Each structure stands twice: as C-alpha cells, then as structure tokens.
Amino acid sequence: MTDIVVRRLLIDLGTPFERRWNGGDAFRSAWFNALSLSFPVGEQFFIDSVRNGLKTLPEAERARFAAETQGFIGQEATHRRIHALFNAQLERQGCVNTIEKRAQRRIGRMEGWDPRHAVAQTAAVEHFTAMLAHWVLSTPEALEGAEPRLATLWRWHAAEETEHRSVAFDVYRAMGGDERWRARWMRLVTFFFVTDVTRQTVRNLWHDGALLRWSTWRSAARLLFGRHGLVRRTWKPWLAYFRPGFHPSQQESRLAEQWLRENGTQFTVVRSSP
Numbered sequence: 366m367t368d369i370v371v372r373r374l375l376i377d378l379g380t381p382f383e384r385r386w387n388g389g390d391a392f393r394s395a396w397f398n399a400l401s402l403s404f405p406v407g408e409q410f411f412i413d414s415v416r417n418g419l420k421t422l423p424e425a426e427r428a429r430f431a432a433e434t435q436g437f438i439g440q441e442a443t444h445r446r447i448h449a450l451f452n453a454q455l456e457r458q459g460c461v462n463t464i465e466k467r468a469q470r471r472i473g474r475m476e477g478w479d480p481r482h483a484v485a486q487t488a489a490v491e492h493f494t495a496m497l498a499h500w501v502l503s504t505p506e507a508l509e510g511a512e513p514r515l516a517t518l519w520r521w522h523a524a525e526e527t528e529h530r531s532v533a534f535d536v537y538r539a540m541g542g543d544e545r546w547r548a549r550w551m552r553l554v555t556f557f558f559v560t561d562v563t564r565q566t567v568r569n570l571w572h573d574g575a576l577l578r579w580s581t582w583r584s585a586a587r588l589l590f591g592r593h594g595l596v597r598r599t600w601k602p603w604l605a606y607f608r609p610g611f612h613p614s615q616q617e618s619r620l621a622e623q624w625l626r627e628n629g630t631q632f633t634v635v636r637s638s639p
C-alpha cells in the first residue's frame with residue numbers, strides 16, 4: 366500500500382501572472398489553463414465518488430482502505446483549492462469557464478446510478494491524469510520558460526497524481542466493479558476529456574486573440590503530436606488500461622518521487638499515513 370502524503374504548496378497565487386505564463390506561448394498556456402479550469406469540479410467528483418464507493422464496502426474493507434483514501438481525498442482537496450486560486454487569476458484575465466458547466470451537467474445526470482459507475486469514471490480519469498503527469502515530468506518542453514511558481518504548481522500536482530494513481534482503481538475492484546464497464550468508461554472518459562479540453566482551449570485562445578495565428582497551431586502540433594508530444598508519449602499507457610491484468614502501479618513513478626525529493630522546500634507536509 367502506498368503512503369499518500371498531503372502537502373501544502375508554498376507558492377504565491379495571489380499575485381497576477383501573464384496571460385501567456387507558459388513560456389510566452391499562447392497554445393501551451395491556453396491548453397494548461399483549460400485543464401486547470403476543469404479541476405475544481407472534477408476533483409470534487411473524484412472525492413465524492415470514492416467516498417460513496419467506500420460506503421458500500423463492508424467495515425473490514427473500509428478499514429483496509431482508510432489510510433489510502435484519506436490521503437487521496439486530502440491531496441485532491443488541496444489540488445481543488447490551489448487550482449481555484451489559479452483559476453481566479455484566469456477569470457480576472459477575462460477567461461470564461463465553460464468546461465466546468467459541461468462537467469456539472471454530466472455529473473447531474475448520474476443521480477441514482479450504481480456508485481460503481483462514478484468510481485469507474487474516477488479510475489479512468491485518474492489513469493489519464495497519471496499519464497499526463499508522467500508526460501509533464503518527463504518532457505521539459507511542456508513547461509519550457511514557464512513562470513517558475515506555476516511550473517512548480519503543475520509539477521507538484523503531477524507528482525501527487527502519480528502517488529495516488531491506484532486508489533480509485535483499487536476501490537473499484539473492491540466494490541466488485543465489472544471489467545467491461547471499466548474499459549467502457551475509459552473510452553467514454555477519453556472522448557469527453559479530449560472534446561471538453563479542446564473546446565475550452567479554443568475558447569481560451571479566442572479570448573487571447575491567438576486562435577487564428579499560424580504560430581498557435583504550430584505550437585499545438587508540437588505539444589500534442591511532436592516527437593515528445595502528448596499523443597506519442599501516452600498512447601501506449603492508454604492502451605495498457607484495457608489489458609486484463611492492468612494495475613495503475615505498473616506505471617512509472619520514479620520521476621514523481623525524484624521531484625518530491627528534490628523540491629522539499631516548495632511545500633510542507635500536512636499529513637502522512639501512520
């Protein structure tokens with residue numbers, strides 16, 4: 366079982382930052398902003414899903430997952446708070462958050478469903494996030510020239526996503542979650558994730574005045590489809606999720622551990638498992 370530590374990040378998000386905070390690059394800034402705008406609602410959904418999932422388990426099982434799920438909930442709650450501060454700056458810049466409303470509508474439609482569906486969705490998004498995290502930590506180009514405090518924010522989040530990547534998956538298994546539904550939800554989650562983030566990125570770029578610039582789409586091609594781009598680096602771990610013996614702990618975690626070890630001055634430990 367992993368020791369999931371809750372940390373408080375020591376960065377200032379009260380001071381405004383540049384609209385193109387990510388190396389002056391319109392696309393890279395807009396794309397990371399789109400992700401951040403989806404986090405507060407998404408991470409609350411993950412917390413609620415896992416909490417509701419736990420309630421369906423027998424007492425002994427709940428006790429077995431207690432430390433892991435407390436760490437998971439503590440980390441996601443911290444991410445929500447920090448990204449809400451980041452998003453407040455984006456909103457001050459005039460950014461309009463539409464991804465949140467779409468996600469909220471979708472969550473509302475799940476009222477009364479078997480709680481395993483929400484946990485399967487959470488497990489799928491958590492794998493997605495862990496893939497993104499590994500890409501962020503292994504690809505300097507992703508945050509090249511980014512404002513240092515914001516690069517720290519993204520790398521810290523990436524490291525913690527790596528740490529807690531197995532929790533929702535393990536809870537889903539303990540709930541007797543069906544393997545076909547697990548795969549089905551990954552396909553659906555991928556579709557919604559890609560379309561929602563693309564729509565929000567396009568909106569952010571429109572607001573930035575960079576949507577129709579050649580340089581914007583050149584940067585998009587490099588970030589997403591280039592040699593170190595997201596698609597080339599994540600299609601294999603994405604496919605791995607459909608393998609019968611798959612477990613999130615099989616995914617690489619060395620870079621996350623290294624980042625946490627080398628950046629101890631950027632955070633304080635709030636709580637670690639006994």
Ligand SMILES: [Fe+2]
Nearest residue numbers: 408441444526
């Ligand atoms: Fe998170």
Ligand SMILES: [Fe+2]
Nearest residue numbers: 441491494526
């Ligand atoms: Fe997460």
